[in-house]
Amino acid sequence: MDYVKFGNTGMDVSQLCLGTMGFGDPNSGFHEWVLEEEESRPVIKKALDLGINFFDTANVYSYGASEKILGKALNDYANRDEIVVATKAYTQMKQAPNSRGLSRKTLLYQIDQSLERLQMDYVDLYIIHRWDYNTPIEETMEALHDIVKSGKARYIGASAMYAWQFAKAQAVADKHGWTKFVSMQNHLNLLYREEEREMLPLCGDQKIAVTPYSPLAAGRLTRDWEATTKRFLTDTTAKSKYDSTEEQDKIIVERVAEIADKYQVKRAQVALAWLLQKEQVVAPIIGATKESHLTDALPALDLKLTPEDVTYLEETYLPHHVVGAI
Template identity: 65%
Template sequence: MEYVKLGRTGLDVSRICLGCMGFGVPQPGFHQWVLSEEESRKVIRQALDLGINFFDTANVYSAGTSEEFVGRALKDLARRDQIVLATKVHGRMHEGPNGAGLSRKAILSEVDRSLKRLGTDYIDLYQIHRWDYGTPIEETMEALHDVVRAGKVRYLGASAMRAYQFLKALNAADRHGWTRFVSMQNHLNLIYREEEREMLPLCQEEGIGVIPYSPLAGGRLTRDWSETTARERSDQVLHQKYDASADADRPIVERLADLAARRGVPRAQIGLAWLLQKAPVTAPIVGATRSSHLDDAVAALSVKLSAEEVALLEEPYVPHRIVGYQ
């Protein structure tokens, strides 16, 4: 396993992050393909055995049960000071007023609930899951600064927003002397590269670590175009992300398959190797639900693509509509 600093911090993270959205109790209106606690624990144990120290979940994943599964597994299987544990806040956690968003009330309530579910005294990386159009960014940033000062959170991160919004948040923190975001968790893979236009250059300039989600486009980069899975048949979010661009994406997926065949490696390794070579990517978030997912992710660290291979994979890309945030 390779380890790198997260942005300009001194925090060491593995170059592969285990995404934990696939763990939890199935919930109405959320993913039905999630793993049970027993199966989740097997994946977490394998990740630890492979040297992965970076784990990402969210309060909203399976109504908090992802946090519960992850917290119990890591408490039993790892030393807390060797683990980098990340979670998020924004999604709706209860009906009625103040059940979602990034108000001071929501943040101060939800950070305590996440700590309880995770079974820990502190969160290493606390991330805002989306932009809250109903709350002034100054209110959000001050509340986040306060949870850092209280010792409940070590670092702050953001996810899935426009570059101008992220810059507004960074500027608000700088103006008031509040804790800055150190990472951006955004949507980035070979068939969705819109973040290259503004967000990646901004993160490079500001020293922000980039931890992309959906690095393999929900599996679409890993199999034949006509092949489907149980997740793909039931995951409406996946369809919202990629169905509209399917015709444009197919040539990229086919080039990736050809290159993987020539290299004699699984397609997932090529897809991740492309992402790992892209600055300023720190650690792709791999949503592993099978042992082979983690094996391929770690093996991708040894796959080095030439400039010609990168150009071959990138050449068919055309602009896509924005998906992942509003």
């Protein structure tokens, strides 16, 4: 495994990140297809064995169960100083006041809750999961700055917003001398490329680490369009992202299969190699729920697509409705 600097920081991360939305409690009301702890731990252990040192979770993933599973496994299997752990806050955690959003009150409470579930003194990266239209960005950025200065987070990142919002947040932090975001976790894959219009150029200019989520389009880029899995049948979030553009996306999926055949590799490796050839992308987030998902992904780090390959994969793309930013 090669390690790279995380954007404009000195922190080293693996070029693949294990996303843990798929670990948790299927009865939590979050996602019914997630793995429980006994099934999750071998996947986390395999990631560590493969040299992956970057792990991403969120408070809302199975409403805290994902953080608990990840934290327990990492505390058992890893050296804390060698790994990079990210978690997120924003989304509704329960039906009660002050249980969602990015207010000072909510953020200071949620970071403590996440650390307790992770059984850690700090996270390496604390990410705002979405933009909060109901809280002044000055309040959010100052609270995040205080979380960093308290030692509870080493860096801060953002996820899924419009480029103007991200630029505004950075400008507010810069104006007041507060901690700035070092990463952007956005929706980016061969089936959804709207981030290329403004967010990627902004991140490139500012040396922001881009860590795309859903790099395989919830598995759609890894198999024939007609193939199904439990997640495919039950993941309503993924359906809302991709089902409306099925006809145009099918062509791209077929081309991924052609390139995979050309190089005699897995389709997942082609999709990931396409992401990794973008200079802003530091580490795609792999939502692995099997050890094989990790071993299938790893060779993507060595697969070099030609400019002709990239053009062939990209040329049939049509604009999509914005997904992620709200």
